[in-house]
Amino acid sequence: MLDVLVIGGGISGGSAAIYTSQGGLKTAVIDSGKSQVKQVSKLFNYPGIKEITGSELLENIKDQAFAAGTEWIEGAVETVKKNDNGYSVILADGKEFASKHLVIATNLQTSLLESLGFELAVNEKVPSGKIKKVLGIDHDGTSRLPNLYITSLLAGLSSQSVIAAGHGASIGISIVSKETGKTYMWHDK
Numbered sequence: 001m002l003d004v005l006v007i008g009g010g011i012s013g014g015s016a017a018i019y020t021s022q023g024g025l026k027t028a029v030i031d032s033g034k035s036q037v038k039q040v041s042k043l044f045n046y047p048g049i050k051e052i053t054g055s056e057l058l059e060n061i062k063d064q065a066f067a068a069g070t071e072w073i074e075g076a077v078e079t080v081k082k083n084d085n086g087y088s089v090i091l092a093d094g095k096e097f098a099s100k101h102l103v104i105a106t107n108l109q110t111s112l113l114e115s116l117g118f119e120l121a122v123n124e125k126v127p128s129g130k131i132k133k134v135l136g137i138d139h140d141g142t143s144r145l146p147n148l149y150i151t152s153l154l155a156g157l158s159s160q161s162v163i164a165a166g167h168g169a170s171i172g173i174s175i176v177s178k179e180t181g182k183t184y185m186w187h188d189k
């Protein structure tokens with residue numbers, strides 16, 4: 001049984017995993033490898049980094065998660081079920097994982113959320129009018145389901161990598177704080 005399972009290893013999910021792993025929680029990411037940021041040849045708007053390719057940013061996040069202790073699983077989650085202890089997920093290849101906390105960081109993919117009964121609406125922060133968000137998500141990513149968190153665009157935020165990273169990190173900190181009963185803060189010397 002995992003403490004934290006993150007579905008979606010893009011910018012937000014990878015960032016959440018860095019924090020929960022660093023905070024001592026047994027964390028796994030399941031990722032189908034289609035992060036939007038891979039389409040970005042160069043980013044010039046990620047504060048603190050003058051320029052970086054989307055793929056490099058993603059690899060750095062994955063490396064940081066790995067260094068903090070995250071288990072990284074390549075695959076696509078097909079089914080999510082809530083049970084008495086938390087959540088269980090089943091991958092396309094039939095593998096199954098169980099976790100107390102679940103972070104859904106699937107960005108454009110809404111099918112798992114719909115299967116859990118969440119209501120969707122247009123994310124008005126994206127000009128195309130075609131991108132969806134989940135209704136009723138708090139700024140900290142919490143949802144009406146216990147220990148289930150929703151990141152980034154799906155939480156109604158803007159389509160920017162630094163916002164996705166910050167939101168994932170913030171959710172990670174909330175989970176560690178909740179799980180340990182102490183406000184978590186990661187300050188290097």
Ligand SMILES: Cc1cc2nc3c(=O)[nH]c(=O)nc-3n(C[C@H](O)[C@H](O)[C@H](O)COP(=O)(O)OP(=O)(O)OC[C@H]3O[C@@H](n4cnc5c(N)ncnc54)[C@H](O)[C@@H]3O)c2cc1C
Pocket residue numbers: 007008009010011012013014030031032033034035036037038039040042043044045046075076077078105106107108109112151152153158159160161162164
């Ligand atoms: C053309 C383009 C240009 C952009 N340019 C910029 C820019 O210049 N600056 C900037 O800051 N941002 C830019 N962005 C936005 C940036 O890419 C996003 O803000 C960022 O990728 C969002 O991170 P995320 O973690 O929410 O989603 P993503 O990074 O897209 O990650 C979602 C992950 O979830 C995985 N996933 C989905 N469903 C499942 C499932 N069922 N099982 C397992 N895994 C699943 C996907 O494979 C993917 O890896 C651009 C986006 C596009 C499309």
